[in-house]
Amino acid sequence: MTFYLPIAETAVNIFVYIGMGAAVGFLSGMFGVGGGFLITPLLMLTGIPSAVAVGTGSAQVVASSVSGTIAQYRRNNVDFKMGYVLLAGGVVGSLIGVELVVLLRRAGQFDLFVSLSYVVFLGSIGLLMLFESIAAIRKVRRGTASKRDRGHHNWIHSLPWKVRFTRSKLYMSVYPPLAIGAFVGLLSAVMGVGGGFVMVPAMIYLLKMPTGVVIGTSLFQIGCVTAITTVLQATSNYNVDVVLALLLMVGAVAGAEFGASAGQHLRGEQLRFLLAALVLLVSARIGWDLIATPPDLYSMTFGRGR
Amino acid sequence: MVVIAGVRLGLFAVFAMGAAAALTGHAAFAKESDPVPAAKPGYRLEADVSMHAIPVDVRFSGARVVIFGSVDYTGPLPEVSAPLDVVAVVEAPRSELTVRRKSWMSGIWINTKSVVFEHAPTFYAVVATRALEIIASKEVLLENRIGLEQVPIATVLGDPDASKPGVTDEFRSQAIALGMRQKRYVREDDGINFVGANLFRGQIDLPASIPLGQLSVNVYLFQSGKLVSRYDSKVNLQREGVENFIYEFAHRQSLLYGIFTVVLAAAIGVLGSFLAGLRGR
Numbered sequence: 001m002t003f004y005l006p007i008a009e010t011a012v013n014i015f016v017y018i019g020m021g022a023a024v025g026f027l028s029g030m031f032g033v034g035g036g037f038l039i040t041p042l043l044m045l046t047g048i049p050s051a052v053a054v055g056t057g058s059a060q061v062v063a064s065s066v067s068g069t070i071a072q073y074r075r076n077n078v079d080f081k082m083g084y085v086l087l088a089g090g091v092v093g094s095l096i097g098v099e100l101v102v103l104l105r106r107a108g109q110f111d112l113f114v115s116l117s118y119v120v121f122l123g124s125i126g127l128l129m130l131f132e133s134i135a136a137i138r139k140v141r142r143g144t145a146s147k148r149d150r151g152h153h154n155w156i157h158s159l160p161w162k163v164r165f166t167r168s169k170l171y172m173s174v175y176p177p178l179a180i181g182a183f184v185g186l187l188s189a190v191m192g193v194g195g196g197f198v199m200v201p202a203m204i205y206l207l208k209m210p211t212g213v214v215i216g217t218s219l220f221q222i223g224c225v226t227a228i229t230t231v232l233q234a235t236s237n238y239n240v241d242v243v244l245a246l247l248l249m250v251g252a253v254a255g256a257e258f259g260a261s262a263g264q265h266l267r268g269e270q271l272r273f274l275l276a277a278l279v280l281l282v283s284a285r286i287g288w289d290l291i292a293t294p295p296d297l298y299s300m301t302f303g304r305g306r
Numbered sequence: 307m308v309v310i311a312g313v314r315l316g317l318f319a320v321f322a323m324g325a326a327a328a329l330t331g332h333a334a335f336a337k338e339s340d341p342v343p344a345a346k347p348g349y350r351l352e353a354d355v356s357m358h359a360i361p362v363d364v365r366f367s368g369a370r371v372v373i374f375g376s377v378d379y380t381g382p383l384p385e386v387s388a389p390l391d392v393v394a395v396v397e398a399p400r401s402e403l404t405v406r407r408k409s410w411m412s413g414i415w416i417n418t419k420s421v422v423f424e425h426a427p428t429f430y431a432v433v434a435t436r437a438l439e440i441i442a443s444k445e446v447l448l449e450n451r452i453g454l455e456q457v458p459i460a461t462v463l464g465d466p467d468a469s470k471p472g473v474t475d476e477f478r479s480q481a482i483a484l485g486m487r488q489k490r491y492v493r494e495d496d497g498i499n500f501v502g503a504n505l506f507r508g509q510i511d512l513p514a515s516i517p518l519g520q521l522s523v524n525v526y527l528f529q530s531g532k533l534v535s536r537y538d539s540k541v542n543l544q545r546e547g548v549e550n551f552i553y554e555f556a557h558r559q560s561l562l563y564g565i566f567t568v569v570l571a572a573a574i575g576v577l578g579s580f581l582a583g584l585r586g587r
Contacts, residue, residue, distance in 0.1 A: 002365070002367045002514075003364055003365075004362060004363065004364050004365065004366040004367065004514065004549060006545070006548075006549050006552040006553045006556070007552070007553070007556055009515065009517075009518065010514050010515045011366060011367035011368065011514035059567050059568070059571050060571070062568055062571035062572060062575065063571040063572070063574045063575040063578065064575065064578075065575070066571070066572045066575025066576060066578075066579070067575040067576065067577075067578035067579035067582065068575075068579075070575070070576065070579035071579050071582060108404065108406050108417045108420055109416075109417060112414075112416055112417065223572075223575075227568045227571075227572070230564055230567055230568050230571070231561065231564035231565060231567075231568060232564075233564070234556065234560050234561070234563050234564030234567060235560040235561050235564055238556055238557060238560060240556070240563070240564065240567055242552060242556070242563070242566070242567050242570065243552065245567060245570075245571065246570065246574075249570075249571060249574045249575075250574070252578075253574055253575075253577060253578040253581065256578055256582070257578075257581060257582065260582060290414040290415060291413060291414055291415070293415070294408055294415055296484055296487075297407055297408050297480075298405055298406065298407050298408075298477070298480040298481065298484050299405070299406050299408070299417070299484070300403055300404070300405050300406075300481050300484055300485065301403070301404045301406070302401045302402070302403055302404075302426070302428050302517075303401055303402060
């Protein structure tokens with residue numbers, strides 16, 4: 001059954017995109033991630049123009065992070081104060097990001113930049129997570145429970161403008177979360193992702209927040225930032241396809257259900273290992289396109305580019 | 307003349323019924339070609355397309371434009387006549403086109419060179435009874451802007467990459483080749499067929515990704531390498547119904563549209579967590 005998408009301006013088979021939403025929803029339900037890093041490249045692979053893929057991907061992330069935030073809020077896992085600070089940074093970052101998209105597109109290097117961002121960020125985060133999860137699995141096998149040291153303070157904790165984040169049990173400067181928020185906001189606008197795969201490790205390893213609060217707080221921030229990004233994309237680039245977003249979201253809601261129950265059968269470190277493998281796979285796939293000889297050396301773009 | 311017209315009307319009806327994508331039959335008769343002075347003897351082309359307005363709704367997945375018509379001879383028929391050729395061109399509005407070339411740079415493929423063309427067609431299809439090169443000379447084709455190679459897509463002045471000789475030609479031919487693979491540029495040398503002595507029929511398939519708006523349809527009649535007669539028409543691809551509503555909403559009230567999309571996404575997210583709550587997660 002084909003459907004003509006009003007913004008992407010092409011006819012697509014709706015079951016492909018409901019299925020894609022379901023598959024990504026399954027994984028995001030299982031791993032507790034937004035799934036933007038899967039949706040946006042998948043949309044591009046299936047022939048959706050890259051600009052529309054980025055804009056629509058961010059709309060889809062809004063849906064999955066709202067439902068994730070509600071689930072985490074029920075467990076009191078959201079540090080709203082930290083969330084607002086991250087959000088303030090995120091707004092600035094996404095404003096810069098949308099401008100950066102315009103500049104890069106003009107220079108003809110947007111697709112390259114997006115691909116490189118995916119390879120670098122997904123690749124490095126994936127590797128970190130892979131090693132960490134393998135170490136954790138080994139520890140569990142040996143029977144020693146893992147304990148994270150929270151006593152050590154690094155240079156980040158010596159910055160000024162300190163604030164008490166009660167829920168996270170932290171007393172620290174607002175500058176690091178502001179910077180992390182801004183960086184993730186930038187990625188969100190450029191890559192069409194929520195940025196959870198960057199923010200979660202940053203919050204755990206740099207801010208030393210408790211892991212439980214990290215997931216809920218990052219989902220809260222991601223939901224807000226992608227909501228702003230979606231509106232910005234809609235007003236400045238006209239690249240949000242509401243019909244395509246709806247197809248993906250309906251699939252994702254259904255898929256997340258099954259993913260969450262599948263995830264309950266696995267242990268935390270096993271989930272992280274699988275997520276790392278998935279992240280590396282996506283990174284490798286995009287990286288391969290950068291180094292393999294492209295089928296078309298030439299590309300054409302219509303419209304006023306400069 | 308009267309008899310010919312009668313026969314033609316009958317066959318027009320047959321063609322209109324045969325036109326696969328025809329939605330409105332009356333459109334087929336919407337426009338006859340402009341009258342030419344009757345006194346001068348010679349061939350005259352009368353043609354039309356199956357649809358002048360193609361609705362683009364949620365089920366749009368491309369369309370087929372059927373071009374049909376007849377060739378009349380005004381005055382006493384000559385004893386010997388050279389064969390006739392018909393060429394039809396369907397073209398979408400022109401736009402600036404940036405063609406980029408990737409190069410192998412320190413291990414990865416990067417867009418390096420680019421040439422900007424002014425007024426390149428966003429869609430261009432040419433169908434004919436025979437190969438264009440046999441029908442008319444390059445000069446005649448160029449004069450009438452027929453054929454992809456003849457489309458004058460001039461480079462933007464001051465483009466640094468385009469200044470070297472040969473670069474522009476290379477980028478132009480590569481753009482045409484790429485456009486043909488993307489079905490954006492189409493050439494069919496036997497896309498038009500004569501049915502009997504003076505009736506012809508041809509078709510052009512528009513892909514789903516065609517830029518919407520007005521398409522120009524030009525039909526040319528050639529004999530012995532000379533343009534004898536031509537017929538011009540338009541086909542409108544217009545958004546309708548929900549398709550039109552969403553497009554207008556997204557472009558005219560983009561802020562409201564963006565907020566609406568976010569609210570919709572949030573509502574689906576809430577619904578998702580509600581469903582999860584039902585399962586007791």
